[in-house]
Amino acid sequence: MTSLLTAPAHRLAALEAAARVPGGEQHILAALEDTAPSVRERAIRLAARYVEPAVLGELVADGENAVRRNAGLSALERQGPYAVPHLVAVLDRDDPELLLFALQSLSRIGFGSAGLAILPLLSHPDPNVAQAAIEAVGKLRVREAVPALCGLLQRDLWIQLAAIAALGEIGHPAAVAPLMAFVPDSVLAEPAVQALRRIAAPESLEPLLPLLLTVRERALRDPLLLAVAVVIELHPDPEGPASGVARDMEANGGDLVVYLGQLLTAVPEDGDAEEAESLLRAAATLVAATGLAELHPVLLARLSADPVARWIEGLLARFPERLAPRLHALLTHADPDVRCGALRVGSFGPGDLPLLVEHLSDPRLAVRTAACLALGRMGLDPVAPLLLERLRRGEPPEQAAAAQGLARLSPEALRELDGCLEPGMAEPVVVEALAVLTRTTVPALEPRVLQLAESPSAAVRLAALRAAARFTAAKAEVVLLRALADRHQPIQTEALELLVRRGGDRAVTMLVAMLGTADSLRFHVIRALGHCRAPSAASRLRSLYPECGPLEQLQIVWSLLRIAPPWLSEFLLLRLVDQDLDMRRAAAQGLSEVACFDHLPVLLAMAEDPDWDIRNSAARGLGRLGGAEARTALLTLARDVESVVAATARAALELPTRDASPSAV
Amino acid sequence: MTSFQPADLKLLGDLIQERFGLTFEGVRQDILGSRLRPRLRELRLDSPRAYYEYLRFHPRGDAEFDRLPALITNNETYFFRETRQFEILIEHVLPERRPAAPSRPLRLLSAGCSSGEEPYSLAIALHDAGLPPAARSWEIDACDLNPERIARAREALYDETSLRACDPESRRRYFSVEGGRFRLKDRYRVGVRFFQSNLLAPGFALDRPYDVILCRNLLIYFGDAAFDRLIGLFASALVPGGYLFLGHSESLFDRDTELLPVVVGGSVVYRKTAKP
Numbered sequence: 036m037t038s039l040l041t042a043p044a045h046r047l048a049a050l051e052a053a054a055r056v057p058g059g060e061q062h063i064l065a066a067l068e069d070t071a072p073s074v075r076e077r078a079i080r081l082a083a084r085y086v087e088p089a090v091l092g093e094l095v096a097d098g099e100n101a102v103r104r105n106a107g108l109s110a111l112e113r114q115g116p117y118a119v120p121h122l123v124a125v126l127d128r129d130d131p132e133l134l135l136f137a138l139q140s141l142s143r144i145g146f147g148s149a150g151l152a153i154l155p156l157l158s159h160p161d162p163n164v165a166q167a168a169i170e171a172v173g174k175l176r177v178r179e180a181v182p183a184l185c186g187l188l189q190r191d192l193w194i195q196l197a198a199i200a201a202l203g204e205i206g207h208p209a210a211v212a213p214l215m216a217f218v219p220d221s222v223l224a225e226p227a228v229q230a231l232r233r234i235a236a237p238e239s240l241e242p243l244l245p246l247l248l249t250v251r252e253r254a255l256r257d258p259l260l261l262a263v264a265v266v267i268e269l270h271p272d273p274e275g276p277a278s279g280v281a282r283d284m285e286a287n288g289g290d291l292v293v294y295l296g297q298l299l300t301a302v303p304e305d306g307d308a309e310e311a312e313s314l315l316r317a318a319a320t321l322v323a324a325t326g327l328a329e330l331h332p333v334l335l336a337r338l339s340a341d342p343v344a345r346w347i348e349g350l351l352a353r354f355p356e357r358l359a360p361r362l363h364a365l366l367t368h369a370d371p372d373v374r375c376g377a378l379r380v381g382s383f384g385p386g387d388l389p390l391l392v393e394h395l396s397d398p399r400l401a402v403r404t405a406a407c408l409a410l411g412r413m414g415l416d417p418v419a420p421l422l423l424e425r426l427r428r429g430e431p432p433e434q435a436a437a438a439q440g441l442a443r444l445s446p447e448a449l450r451e452l453d454g455c456l457e458p459g460m461a462e463p464v465v466v467e468a469l470a471v472l473t474r475t476t477v478p479a480l481e482p483r484v485l486q487l488a489e490s491p492s493a494a495v496r497l498a499a500l501r502a503a504a505r506f507t508a509a510k511a512e513v514v515l516l517r518a519l520a521d522r523h524q525p526i527q528t529e530a531l532e533l534l535v536r537r538g539g540d541r542a543v544t545m546l547v548a549m550l551g552t553a554d555s556l557r558f559h560v561i562r563a564l565g566h567c568r569a570p571s572a573a574s575r576l577r578s579l580y581p582e583c584g585p586l587e588q589l590q591i592v593w594s595l596l597r598i599a600p601p602w603l604s605e606f607l608l609l610r611l612v613d614q615d616l617d618m619r620r621a622a623a624q625g626l627s628e629v630a631c632f633d634h635l636p637v638l639l640a641m642a643e644d645p646d647w648d649i650r651n652s653a654a655r656g657l658g659r660l661g662g663a664e665a666r667t668a669l670l671t672l673a674r675d676v677e678s679v680v681a682a683t684a685r686a687a688l689e690l691p692t693r694d695a696s697p698s699a700v
Numbered sequence: 701m702t703s704f705q706p707a708d709l710k711l712l713g714d715l716i717q718e719r720f721g722l723t724f725e726g727v728r729q730d731i732l733g734s735r736l737r738p739r740l741r742e743l744r745l746d747s748p749r750a751y752y753e754y755l756r757f758h759p760r761g762d763a764e765f766d767r768l769p770a771l772i773t774n775n776e777t778y779f780f781r782e783t784r785q786f787e788i789l790i791e792h793v794l795p796e797r798r799p800a801a802p803s804r805p806l807r808l809l810s811a812g813c814s815s816g817e818e819p820y821s822l823a824i825a826l827h828d829a830g831l832p833p834a835a836r837s838w839e840i841d842a843c844d845l846n847p848e849r850i851a852r853a854r855e856a857l858y859d860e861t862s863l864r865a866c867d868p869e870s871r872r873r874y875f876s877v878e879g880g881r882f883r884l885k886d887r888y889r890v891g892v893r894f895f896q897s898n899l900l901a902p903g904f905a906l907d908r909p910y911d912v913i914l915c916r917n918l919l920i921y922f923g924d925a926a927f928d929r930l931i932g933l934f935a936s937a938l939v940p941g942g943y944l945f946l947g948h949s950e951s952l953f954d955r956d957t958e959l960l961p962v963v964v965g966g967s968v969v970y971r972k973t974a975k976p
């Protein structure tokens with residue numbers, strides 16, 4: 036077979052080799068114009084890392100060669116904060132095209148501190164430059180630009196549009212009133228509403244709500260509704276303003292009700308699914324907040340019929356007062372979906388018991404299941420027999436719902452659960468009954484649970500173990516420890532997790548003893564000891580290290596990192612010079628989490644490592660340490676050839692600066 | 701639900717790209733994360749990094765690599781997808797290629813064939829053009845990375861979605877109904893050979909020359925280096941003058957290769973330069 040390496044692959048390799056040696060810059064710059072995209076793409080990354088912003092700036096200034104200009108621009112953008120001072124300096128130049136590029140690059144880099152330098156350009160005589168400056172302050176969310184932007188709202192159309200969008204992005208409430216001036220009777224009404232939606236300031240709720248009654252064209256009504264919904268979501272107390280409009284809606288909102296009804300029943304089609312989903316949520320929010328009675332059945336039916344509409348539960352729970360007065364009528368509604376929805380969202384008291392019980396024999400499974408859940412939510416012991424009956428004889432969803440409800444009752448009420456755990460009971464009943472006991476401890480049932488932990492059925496054993504883990508007695512611990520040798524691997528690992536969650540010295544001692552056996556469980560044992568954060572296991576893990584294979588060795592590092600013994604950083608420093616790259620990576624990550632000021636030189640060396648993951652850890656560690664030297668290194672990492680590293684470094688640079696003195700660490 | 705660290709996803713994504721060519725960079729990183737989350741939970745691993753280490757070092761790592769394609773590949777396909785290409789093949793490419801190799805069957809490859817809809821569509825088109833495989837006039841090879849798809853292809857039993865571009869007449873002619881599903885009639889299955897393989901496995905080579913290769917809707921999932929390697933592989937596997945068909949959103953524009961774009965029947969296909 037001939038070689039698979041095509042010419043671009045050769046050139047790529049040559050570029051890679053040449054880039055890092057002196058004089059490599061010329062090679063990189065030439066490769067920016069290569070015919071193959073893979074070579075160009077790599078050259079851009081290398082240029083970002085090894086070519087100074089001033090040189091890249093010259094490529095950008097060269098209006099003749101579009102390929103070089105674009106490549107230079109991409110490289111500058113990849114340099115991120117490192118290129119910012121250079122780009123800011125360009126803002127003083129006269130060439131409008133250059134200004135445009137600088138503004139666009141600055142806004143894409145997104146380094147907020149550059150924002151103030153842009154303010155003078157907001158009213159630049161060249162409209163393109165002014166527009167780019169407006170967009171840039173929007174992207175960079177420069178709050179100081181708000182007054183100037185509000186001033187621009189009276190200029191010509193393109194500037195107005197850009198200013199409106201920028202105000203939306205900045206999100207300052209001072210923009211609410213000037214933006215409201217465009218709604219509803221201006222060509223700019225829609226963008227203004229979009230901006231108000233982004234700002235989502237509470238003070239916009241009152242002026243926006245009544246507009247829903249008067250504006251009828253979908254082109255503006257849809258965005259208005261979306262804006263209102265977001266404002267309601269973020270409003271600390273939306274019920275006050277919503278009440279006022281609720282009365283108007285009942286009185287003369289027929290058309291609005293029809294509109295909302297359509298949105299609540301819409302079936303999303305492929306093309307507009309996302310749009311329809313947002314409008315559905317917005318309509319639901321408005322109905323829930325205003326308590327629009329006519330549409331409650333529609334909303335509840337949607338909740339029951341649409342498997343992905345569970346969020347409606349949470350929405351209605353936010354406004355319980357709105358639903359409560361109508362609950363009874365909704366529970367007896369002719370449509371089973373409405374009954375089901377009402378059972379799912381209502382909060383009930385002892386007086387409602389007879390009505391709820393009736394629903395336990397509804398012909399529809401979904402209604403019966405919802406009734407079990409509703410009974411359970413009441414948390415009243417007297418309902419125990421009803422739920423137990425459903426647990427024994429219901430269909431699987433009812434059984435699960437009954438179990439969920441039972442788990443909220445007192446241990447005394449749950450003693451009757453014993454009947455469901457007797458020999459001869461169907462396996463699903465036993466498993467669900469045990470599930471109840473993983474949520475509530477019933478001391479009286481302990482012997483039965485421990486006995487079931489020996490059941491021949493793996494499903495029962497697993498459920499019994501989970502329930503047994505709640506008992507504090509030594510016997511339960513023995514059962515869990517014994518399960519570590521279960522013939523089913525999933526049960527072994529579950530037992531391990533349960534022991535870890537219980538904590539306790541005995542389990543740790545047992546786990547440490549298990550380290551002696553090199554079987555497939557040992558990896559999980561090492562991991563479990565980490566999760567227990569068991570200091571007493573640390574030195575045993577260290578001494579085990581040389582005997583293990585690579586996977587266990589790595590796991591030892593991760594576990595020690597959780598346990599954090601006093602000698603951890605020494606241990607990690609040794610691993611950092613390991614032969615194996617993955618071990619070095621693990622050690623580097625560990626050091627990034629625990630390094631103190633003494634380790635600064637190590638982190639600086641890591642920042643120069645050929646491996647990106649180690650450089651990434653360096654960026655995190657340096658960000659933690661802070662200080663001038665760390666910042667300088669981070670600025671270089673912020674233009675790393677690997678985007679992940681650059682992003683980590685940029686995030687680290689944005690961390691609040693700390694004092695670099697050793698005592699600050 | 702905790703979100704995964706981008707560096708952890710990159711570590712895993714790089715390993716996957718190296719093995720299979722599939723890239724999960726940028727926004728696709730999140731797709732990788734959500735596709736693998738259930739598997740990680742099953743293995744009780746906390747992070748993509750832990751999964752990476754499992755793949756590389758666990759005794760069952762190789763087995764895990766084998767099941768990975770089923771978790772991360774997009775296998776979307778259907779019969780007569782981009783049907784114009786089949787017409788071009790019959791009307792323009794065959795008349796040109798057949799005289800070039802009169803003494804042997806024409807050889808066609810469907811690379812990244814998923815559950816077989818594409819190679820079977822080819823077989824049907826050839827049948828309908830009066831070329832049954834019995835005459836030994838053609839052979840179709842079809843391969844895919846995902847073993848579960850290859851098994852389905854061999855079974856040739858399809859759901860409605862695979863037939864979404866078939867009119868009632870073609871449904872009747874090419875399929876028989878079996879328990880609410882559609883079984884491709886035997887005569888269209890003859891002459892199509894399936895094999896599971898990773899086109900990017902180190903040292904992988906196609907073991908015979910092809911007159912036509914279809915590789916549609918696969919390169920869009922590939923990173924640049926894998927893209928170039930695969931095109932190199934096809935270039936060396938095609939006979940001089942042989943054709944490569946790509947999906948409608950894929951192209952060799954701006955790539956350095958001996959496969960040159962030609963417009964045939966109003967569409968762009970790629971042809972290997974004729975000199976041997």
Ligand SMILES: C[S@@+](CC[C@H](N)C(=O)[O-])C[C@H]1O[C@@H](n2cnc3c(N)ncnc32)[C@H](O)[C@@H]1O
Nearest residue numbers: 720773775777812814844845846898899916917
């Ligand atoms: C979206 S399907 C396209 C199917 C068909 N060609 C079509 O256009 O309808 C892409 C297929 O490529 C396969 N694939 C991905 N990477 C591959 C690789 N490295 N080697 C072979 N097949 C691969 C996937 O398993 C998947 O079935």
